[in-house]
Amino acid sequence: MVDLRKHDEDAPAIPPLLALAAAWSWRLIVIGVVFYGLGRVVGMLHIVVLSCAIALFLCALLRPMTARLEGMGLPPLAATWITLLFALTVLGGVGTYVGVQANEEFPKLASEIQVTTQQIQHWLEQGPLHIRHSQLQDSMNAGVKYMEERRGQLVSTALQAGTLTAEILAALVFILFVTFFLLKDGSRIWAWLTSGSGRYTGRIDRAGRAAWETLSQYVHGTVLVAAIHAVVLAVVLAVLGVPLVAPLAVVIFLGSFIPIVGILVGGALAVAVTFGAKGGTAALIFLGVLIVEHQLESHLLQPLVVGRWVRLHPLAIILAITVGGVLGGIPGAAGAVPIVAVVYRAWPALRGTPEPTPAEHPDPPPGDAPATA
Numbered sequence: 001m002v003d004l005r006k007h008d009e010d011a012p013a014i015p016p017l018l019a020l021a022a023a024w025s026w027r028l029i030v031i032g033v034v035f036y037g038l039g040r041v042v043g044m045l046h047i048v049v050l051s052c053a054i055a056l057f058l059c060a061l062l063r064p065m066t067a068r069l070e071g072m073g074l075p076p077l078a079a080t081w082i083t084l085l086f087a088l089t090v091l092g093g094v095g096t097y098v099g100v101q102a103n104e105e106f107p108k109l110a111s112e113i114q115v116t117t118q119q120i121q122h123w124l125e126q127g128p129l130h131i132r133h134s135q136l137q138d139s140m141n142a143g144v145k146y147m148e149e150r151r152g153q154l155v156s157t158a159l160q161a162g163t164l165t166a167e168i169l170a171a172l173v174f175i176l177f178v179t180f181f182l183l184k185d186g187s188r189i190w191a192w193l194t195s196g197s198g199r200y201t202g203r204i205d206r207a208g209r210a211a212w213e214t215l216s217q218y219v220h221g222t223v224l225v226a227a228i229h230a231v232v233l234a235v236v237l238a239v240l241g242v243p244l245v246a247p248l249a250v251v252i253f254l255g256s257f258i259p260i261v262g263i264l265v266g267g268a269l270a271v272a273v274t275f276g277a278k279g280g281t282a283a284l285i286f287l288g289v290l291i292v293e294h295q296l297e298s299h300l301l302q303p304l305v306v307g308r309w310v311r312l313h314p315l316a317i318i319l320a321i322t323v324g325g326v327l328g329g330i331p332g333a334a335g336a337v338p339i340v341a342v343v344y345r346a347w348p349a350l351r352g353t354p355e356p357t358p359a360e361h362p363d364p365p366p367g368d369a370p371a372t373a
Helices: 004-010 016-044 046-071 076-126 131-147 151-195 197-238 243-256 262-278 280-306 314-351
Strands: none
Touching: 016 046, 016 131, 046 076, 046 151, 046 197, 046 314, 076 151, 076 262, 151 197, 197 243, 197 262, 197 280, 197 314, 243 262, 262 280
């Protein structure tokens, strides 16, 4: 009979470092498989996940108004309805104004772009480049031919856009539905979510409170910073006489929700419109103001307004935005920084000491159930 103990004693010893690496390797593999599975599920349910995330952001933005109305004596249902109706009225008013201005000023923009195009063509022909008119005409014909050859793809894209519009409308209804119940029953929902965590209830509740506080402050601070960007740059566009000021201001406002790079991306469209409508000088002036505004955001607005709650290094912000953009596109880039900030604030609370179970304390103080909204 083979003596297995003697065989084990004769076998070469595994280096401790290799054993440690092997132990961590299989754990990391399991974690990677779990995250991959979660990613696949999120990808299949991207509309639901994105809608819930937007509803959570809206709740963080609107909850102070609901809480104030409840503090004035209104029941939660009435306070929630008033808050939502107010938000819908503001959004509807802004959307109507932007649509009316775009409809009125788009023909003016088209004619100004045509004039600018003719000026550019004249400069290319008569300027230092001395490009022949036939070369410019050949380039324009090549562009027209390119569009004609891909007419089928454009039609397919238009059909996909119609399907996307239907999905967006359905998502908007779902967002309103989720936002309504988060505003009205946020505390009860959170208490239900943490009710089955036993002795870890207190730790999870503290982490949830820290995460919610961080998210709320981040959303309010980002909205304030985005509003400052939109107002300042809209005033500059109006002074320069650029059309479509309101639509461009909305684009800049939405772009500012992506820290550091968002204002540059949104401002790039405004620079292009300014160049097409008013020429290179006006575009350079607006670009200079945009760069100054970006520096003010990085060194003044973000540290002053958001930095108290979201203390992340600029490198961490850029990495989070890049990874979020690669994994989730524009929604991923917009949500990456608040996710990192929430995890950063909630993690210390999760690492705390678990509290005793209710059985160990049979008479807990009344009214001590975890609640946050």
